[in-house]
Amino acid sequence: MLLHQEFAALRLELSVKAKNGLDFIVAASVVWAAIAVVWLLPGSLTQKGFITFFVGSATLPLAWLLSKVLRTTWTLPHNPLQPLGLWLNFAQLFYFPFLIFIYSKYPQHFIMTYGIITGAHFFPYAWFYDARPFAVMAGVIPVGCLVLGLRLTEPGQLYLIPVFIAGALVVLGGLLVVAYRQNKKAYLAPVALQAH
Secondary structure (H helix, E strand, O other): OOOHHHHHHHHHHHHHHOHHHHHHHHHHHHHHHHHHHHHHOOOOHHHHHHHHHHHHOOHHHHHHHHHHHHOOOOOOOOOOOHHHHHHHHHHHHHHHHHHHHHHHHOHHHHHHHHHHHHHHOOHHHHHHOOOHHHHHHHHHHHHHHHHHHHHOOOHHHOOHHHHHHHHHHHHHHHHHHHHHHHHHHHHHHHHHHHHO
16 A cells, blocks of 8 residues: 555656646647648538548557657556546547537537547646646536536537537646646755755
């Protein structure tokens, strides 16, 4: 059984080495901006939803590429909490049957539902990385998507939902950089003490 301090140290290491998952957030913001473009294009709601599935699948490979640019660490074999991050990410896939139902029966609500699922899945990362911005955006994004989904009455306005999500993800990325810097100071503090 891990002691509370050991547990906190493992989470802090994940936060610093993975930079709070910033590679995924930047990738997701780019992907949601691309999805906004898809929803600006001519075509039926069903066609746009179908294309959205494929555009959304670019998040993982784009995050991998960005991990090289941002120098984030994906695997920490000695950290027993590290595999949980991937499991938390894949957990949102279990909501896809509901998303497919909405796509097939209510295509006008597809992009709203996809946005709600995307935003809500951030909540456990607030604990995982000890970064509150994830918890905040796990509420802001779904509620914002719902409000927009209820207010936007014209199909041609639905692109505003992915625009909102992309913007919210940019804000989340900025807040995560701030949280990363704070956590990095805490992570390096014991090393600095040992050096004196």
